[in-house]
Amino acid sequence: MHTVLHYPNNDLRIPARPVSSFSSKPLHDLVREMLKLMRQHRGIGLAATQIGIAEQIAVIEMKDAPLVLINPVLSNVAEQQEREEEGCLSVPGIYGIVPRAVSLHLRAQDAEGQWYETDAKGLFARVIQHEVDHLQGRLFIDRTTRLTEGLEKARALGIEKGGTPRA
């Protein structure tokens, strides 16, 4: 069983490589484990990089059935952004405002290697961008314009945006 890595663990910064082998028991087991961990921690998304596996795999679960994103590709990323509060299972106790594109188009593979596509907006688009960031070694604290919670903890970790709006 893997555990969710916390900032500043360096493995969170490793860009994930594409998955090339599908329909295998190890891949299915990994996806099942990621869903379990995400639910245990009451998250709505989890990327493999967060458990120390540098492969392009993420899971998202909002209202509908869970979505498995393997080798995700974003397109039609809206220029228009909106600012909302975000948190992350790898940066527990710290929240901040993050500007994200309001909508995008996602193309990804499922655990069988089947490509699918979907349009996303609002929170769904935000979670997809957050998870794709993870797969590129990026965290929301790299993009936040203002931290809203956990300022003392952030300061102790050397996250320098505590309470100060960044232009």
Ligand code: ZN
């Ligand atoms: Zn996260």
